[in-house]
Amino acid sequence: DWLIQLRDVRVAYPGGIEALQRTQLNVAPGEFLVLLGASGAGKSTLLRCLNGLVDATDGTVNVHGLQGGALNPANLRAHRQRCGMVFQQHHLIGRETVLANVLMGCLGRYHALRTLLPWSRSDKLLALEVLDRVGLLEKALVRADTLSGGQQQRVGIARALIQRPTILLADEPVASLDPATAENVMNLLHHICTHDRLTAIVSLHQVALARRYADRIVGLRNGRVVFDGPPAALSHEL
Ligand code: ADP
Ligand code: ADP
Numbered sequence: 001d002w003l004i005q006l007r008d009v010r011v012a013y014p015g016g017i018e019a020l021q022r023t024q025l026n027v028a029p030g031e032f033l034v035l036l037g038a039s040g041a042g043k044s045t046l047l048r049c050l051n052g053l054v055d056a057t058d059g060t061v062n063v064h065g066l067q068g069g070a071l072n073p074a075n076l077r078a079h080r081q082r083c084g085m086v087f088q089q090h091h092l093i094g095r096e097t098v099l100a101n102v103l104m105g106c107l108g109r110y111h112a113l114r115t116l117l118p119w120s121r122s123d124k125l126l127a128l129e130v131l132d133r134v135g136l137l138e139k140a141l142v143r144a145d146t147l148s149g150g151q152q153q154r155v156g157i158a159r160a161l162i163q164r165p166t167i168l169l170a171d172e173p174v175a176s177l178d179p180a181t182a183e184n185v186m187n188l189l190h191h192i193c194t195h196d197r198l199t200a201i202v203s204l205h206q207v208a209l210a211r212r213y214a215d216r217i218v219g220l221r222n223g224r225v226v227f228d229g230p231p232a233a234l235s236h237e238l
Helices: 043-050 073-082 098-109 112-116 121-133 149-161 179-196 207-213
Strands: 004-012 018-027 032-036 058-063 083-086 167-171 199-204 216-221 224-229
Touching: 004 043, 018 043, 018 224, 032 043, 032 179, 032 207, 043 058, 043 167, 043 199, 073 083, 083 149, 098 121, 098 149, 121 149, 149 179, 167 179, 179 199, 179 207, 199 207
Parallel strands: 032 199, 032 216, 083 167, 167 199
Antiparallel strands: 004 018, 004 058, 216 224
C-alpha cells in the first residue's frame, strides 16, 4: 500500500513556468526518499504539493488517502499536522528561547486564539523530549540566536517532530550548512526517521549526501522525474 501517490501531476505557476510535468510517484510507508536535483528542478514544488501548499494544475495528489484538491479546511489542518515540515531556513525567533521556538510547532494543532494562552505542561514536556532527541536539551532555555547554524537546524527538526507527524518533508534542510555539519544533520534526520518509522521525503542538491542516506533517490530535472531507484543504480552524470 502506498502512503503517497502522485498521478500525472503537472504544476504551472502564473507566468507559464511548468514546475512539474507528468510526475508519477508512489511512496511506501517508512521510506527515506531523497529528491535530488539542481535549483529550479521542481523539488520545492513537489514537497508543497504533498502538504497542500500548492495545488496540482492537472493530475492527482493523494496522501494518507486524502486527495489534494478535495481537502476541506478541517482536513487540510489535520493533513498538515501529519506532515512535519523542515526548511533550509527556519526563521527562528532569535530573542525567544529554544524551547519557545520548538513550541511554535504546536500551533498547527491550535486555533489562532490558543496562541494567546500559556503553553500547557504537557506541551512543554513534549518540547523538552523532542529537544533531547535532537541533542539540544541543555540549550532549552537559551536564546535561539545564540545557536550555531547546525543547532538551529536541529531546532527546526524538533519543531517538526513536536506535532508527531507520520511524514517528514524536508526542503533542502542542509543547503546552508558546511559539509561536516550537513553530514551531522542528515545523520540525525535519517536516524530519527528510521527509528520512528517516519516516511521521509528530503530534497537535496548534493549527490554524495543523497547516495549516502537515501533508501531511494528520485532525480528531478526541469520538472521531470529523470531517475527513480536505489542509490546504487544512480548513474554518475546525474
Ligand atoms: P529554491 O530554489 O531553494 O526552491 P528559490 O530561491 O527558487 O528557492 O525560491 C524561493 C521562493 O521564491 C519560493 O517561495 C519560490 O516559490 C519563490 N519563487 C521562485 N521562483 C519564482 C518565480 N519565478 N516567481 C515567483 N516566485 C518564485
Ligand atoms: P527547486 O526546489 O528544485 O529549486 P522549485 O520547485 O522551487 O524548484 O521551482 C521550480 C520552478 O518553478 C523554477 O523555475 C522556479 O523559478 C519556479 N517557481 C517556483 N515557485 C514559483 C512561484 N511561486 N511562482 C512562479 N514560479 C515559481
